[in-house]
Amino acid sequence: xxxxxxxxxxxxxxxxxxxxxxxxxxxxxxxxxxxxxxxxxxxxxxxxxxxxxxxxxxxxxxxxxxxxxxxxxxxxxxxxxxxxxxxxxxxxxxxxxxxxxxxxxxxxxxxxxxxxxxxxxxxxxxxxxxxxxxxxxxxxxxxxxxxxxxxxxxxxxxxxxxxxxxxxxxxxxxxxxxxxxxxxxxxxxxxxxxxxxxxxxxxxxxxxxxxxxxxxxxxxxxxxxxxxxxxxxxxxxxxxxxxxxxxxxxxxxxxxxxxxxxxxxxxxxxxxxxxxxxxxxxxxxxx
Numbered sequence: 001x002x003x004x005x006x007x008x009x010x011x012x013x014x015x016x017x018x019x020x021x022x023x024x025x026x027x028x029x030x031x032x033x034x035x036x037x038x039x040x041x042x043x044x045x046x047x048x049x050x051x052x053x054x055x056x057x058x059x060x061x062x063x064x065x066x067x068x069x070x071x072x073x074x075x076x077x078x079x080x081x082x083x084x085x086x087x088x089x090x091x092x093x094x095x096x097x098x099x100x101x102x103x104x105x106x107x108x109x110x111x112x113x114x115x116x117x118x119x120x121x122x123x124x125x126x127x128x129x130x131x132x133x134x135x136x137x138x139x140x141x142x143x144x145x146x147x148x149x150x151x152x153x154x155x156x157x158x159x160x161x162x163x164x165x166x167x168x169x170x171x172x173x174x175x176x177x178x179x180x181x182x183x184x185x186x187x188x189x190x191x192x193x194x195x196x197x198x199x200x201x202x203x204x205x206x207x208x209x210x211x212x213x214x215x216x217x218x219x220x221x222x223x224x225x226x227x228x229x230x231x232x233x234x235x236x237x238x239x240x241x242x243x244x245x246x247x248x249x250x251x252x253x254x255x256x257x258x259x260x261x262x263x264x265x266x267x268x269x270x271x272x273x274x275x276x277x278x279x280x281x282x283x284x285x286x287x
Contacts, residue, residue, distance in 0.1 A: 022079070023096055026086045044087060048158075051080040063242065106135075151175045162238050165227040182232035189229055192222040247285075255281035 029039040054077045061070040085096035110131060112120035132154060148154075151174065155167045172178060179185045196218040203211040230237040255277045259266055269277070 022082055023086075026079075026082045030086055030090065042083075042087070044084060047080070047083055047087075051077075051084070052160075054080050063246075109135075151177075160238070161223075162227055162241075165224050166231055166237065169228050169231055179228070179232065182229060185225065185229045185232050189222065189225045192218065192225050196222060251278065251281045251285050254285050 028034070029036045032040060054073065058070065058073045058077050061073045081099065082096060085094070085099050089095040108115045110126075113123065113125045152168055152171050155164055155171065157164065159167075169178070179188070196215065199211070199215045199218045203215050227237045230240060255274075256266055258281070259269065259277060266274070
């Protein structure tokens with residue numbers, strides 16, 4: 001046991017040095033006098049798209065079961081955390097150490113059945129929603145802002161729209177604002193499809209900015225209903241779409257390879273011929 005503790009201490013010291021090196025690199029990049037011109041110009045808002053992109057690339061590496069790639073992408077995502085923390089430190093809002101301290105405290109607070117007192121350990125796992133409600137109250141008190149009492153409180157707008165839709169629906173369902181089963185949601189999906197058809201017809205007959213906006217509005221309603229359907233079916237809409245993306249890519253690449261092997265180009269074939277080739281690729285890639 002003593003040997004294990006010694007190894008852990010050495011590893012922790014090494015990790016501290018490597019983390020400090022990364023923090024130092026970011027400070028150098030942001031230095032107003034000797035830093036990188038591109039990095040000097042960035043702000044929270046300009047970096048935010050890169051943060052989202054890196055998170056998606058982490059997921060992509062996971063789905064591809066690419067461990068070396070995952071290691072690399074996690075490093076890129078960690079850099080985003082360091083980047084935001086450095087910019088926050090420059091305006092004296094918070095620093096990287098504050099970020100680490102905050103998440104460590106949160107994990108301990110949310111797991112009293114692991115890190116708590118004897119009575120908390122005996123009580124078992126706490127109510128998750130009650131705990132998050134208490135955390136939001138602490139946050140509002142700390143920022144001296146009015147606490148959001150809505151049933152929809154706590155859904156961040158910076159998350160992906162598919163995630164936000166699901167969270168809004170889940171929170172609304174807790175106050176019984178929900179369909180009783182998936183059948184009702186499926187009827188709603190059909191209803192939204194009909195409304196899109198009507199909006200598209202209106203756009204075709206009287207093209208205008210307003211009619212274009214109406215089509216977009218109805219399309220958004222359809223997406224929202226599809227997310228709701230997946231929630232009722234206990235499926236993740238993002239995962240379902242990701243699998244559909246992968247299936248399309250596999251089939252298209254198969255079709256593309258077959259066409260190229262015949263000395264042809266995809267763009268040169270007719271719609272009917274492409275459909276025939278597509279159906280053939282579907283049969284060949286079925287598992």
